[in-house]
Amino acid sequence: MYFVDTLRTEGLGNHSYLAGGHRTAVAVDPPRDIDRVIAAAARRGVRIGWVAETHVHNDYVTGGLELARTTGARYLVPAGAAVAYAREPVADGDTVAVDTGLELRALATPGHTPHHTAYVLSEDGRAVAAFTGGCLLIGAVGRTDLVDPRLTEQLARAQHASAHRLADELADEVPVLPTHGFGSFCSSSPVTGDETTIGAERRRNAALREDVDGFVTALLAGLDDVPAYYAHMGPANAEGPPPVDLTPPRPADAALIADRLAAGEWVVDLRNRVAFADGHVAGTLNFEGDGQLATYLAWLIPWGKPVTLLAETPEQIAGAQRELVRVGIDRPSAAATGGPADWLRDGEAPRSFPHAGFADLAALRARGAQDVVVLDVRRASERAEGRIDGAVHIPVHELHGRLGEVPPGTVWVHCAGGLRAAIAASLLDAAGRDVVAVDDGFDAAGEAGLPVHRTARS
Structure with a gap:
């Protein structure tokens, strides 16, 4: 009997998947903090034999390369993707035997990127799941303007064809398991819901209901702003991301915080917005740890500028670190816990606003x-x-x-x-x-x- 476990990365609006049988499994589009995937495999008592990427991602740093190195898994990457590391290139129609009776088949589905590839999991010859990456989402499709503005319309037309290919080749009851679309800016339009099937998408998805010209016109008209950090994600993923270091940052005291601010670095207060408004260190910036921290901090911060984190507890610092490595902000310069009284030098008063x-x-x-x-x-x-x-x-x-x-x-x-x-x-x-x-x-x-x-x- 097969299983599919979903690993949700809420802050970025993405899902990753672990799918397999009694002994072995495949990880699809894994997050950079790969310990989550390894723990999921341990809970299932399976070995990760394959890691599969649907495409070179533009919205987060992948953990695929490091997961494959750590587990010894075969690393499946679409053959058309230009990457700087050794991998097993997959082309349309390629298959791998994941476990007894379980097969994973690659389907070329260009659109979100030129090389985008979906994967269909079959049990005893019957399709049981479609990992659609940034192709067919829940009521939407992946945006087509992230690779090259000159290719946007061409890729939109390819996206329409790819969605139809999935719908034509798969039965209505097959679950659609996208990577993007749960708040991700990789989606061409807002997504609601957490589950869908080919049949449900056939009834509601514009890519399957509209002709290609109408679909392309609407898609292009609806494209929204692209987070600035996306420009750094594709190159990082093509080069091969290094392992992450989630050990605690250097502790910061009031003097060090003042020095960081004086140097023009960003000191980020992770507390909730009401607490921040009521009292904070002058010059610090408020990005709530419970909000879309990675998306908005990575979008706004000048890329490469050092960041110091402030939070009430060490656990909040650790959670923020985990979120930030997913978008390439790898090591905070320093961190401090407590509150403004701990972060201000003697004689300084907290700043506030209504x-x-x-x-x-x-x-x-x-x-x-x-x-x-x-x-x-x-x-x-x-x-x-x-x-x-x-x-x-x-x-x-x-x-x-x-x-x-x-x-x-x-x-x-x-x-x-x-x-x-x-x-x-x-x-x-x-x-x-x-x-x-x-x-x-x-x-x-x-x-x-x-x-x-x-x-x-x-």
């Missing part, structure tokens, strides 16, 4: 308050769905380089739910601006009576 809701902003406007700037840090696609009249728009991932564009006054900064507003508020606060972090859902803006302009839907 946090509020949209109702507070509406009340302030109703009183005719002057010198108030509303800053919207959502992406342009979100703003197109509705915006507060008069709000300045600078997406959070652009704010660090555009601080000079924020008009004078007290800045009330908002996003869709509060997480990105907190990041933006900390950036503004570190730059010496008076700021209020709006910790509220955007729907509350209209409910509070703020003038919200919504784009008419056809």
Whole structure:
């Protein structure tokens, strides 16, 4: 009897898989922290005999090469992928016997990348799972603009054909197990749900319901911003990522924290946004450890700039380290635990700023308050769905380089739910601006009576 275990990487919106039988298994698109995969295999009592990549990833650093080296597994990488290390190239139709009665077959499914390959697991000749990587997702497909902008439309057309190939070759009941799409920016559109099948996708997925021209037009129109760190992931994966080091970073005291800040390095406070607003070390930046830490820190930080982490507990530091190695931020310069009282030098006081809701902003406007700037840090696609009249728009991932564009006054900064507003508020606060972090859902803006302009839907 076969099994398929899912390893979720929530912060990046990805899934990896371990699939096998009684003795051996294959790991598909493994995360960089490979101890998770090894532990999953140990729980099953199986040996990892194969590691399979669906493509050279653009959104995270793979653990595939190191997992293969550590376990002695055969490393399956699409033949068309240009990589700098030894691997077993797989082409369309290639098969491997995973265990007794279990076979893994490669299907060329270009689109997300030119070399993208899906894998179908069969038991006694019957397909039981399709590992679709960045091809067919849950109600969506992988975006096609991450390799080369000149190839975007060509790959979109290939993506349509690849989705149809999967639907044509597999029965309705076959589970579709994508790598991307659970909050990943590799998805061409938002994904809802956690499970799907070929039949379910046949009924709802635009790639299978629309003709190629309509599908391509809609896909290209819906492509959103690409996280800046993606530019570094593909090259790292093609070169061959080194092993990770998750040992504790150098301990930081108040003097070292001050030195890091004075040197222009990033000191990141991982506490929740309310605690940060209520008191923090001046100049530190707030990226919640429980939010999409890896995505937003890697997106905003100048690549290669040293980072020091602050958190309440060692466990939070360790969790942050694990998240960050997945996107190539391998070793924090230092770390400290506790709270602002532990991180400030003698005689220094914590800095703070207010946090509020949209109702507070509406009340302030109703009183005719002057010198108030509303800053919207959502992406342009979100703003197109509705915006507060008069709000300045600078997406959070652009704010660090555009601080000079924020008009004078007290800045009330908002996003869709509060997480990105907190990041933006900390950036503004570190730059010496008076700021209020709006910790509220955007729907509350209209409910509070703020003038919200919504784009008419056809």
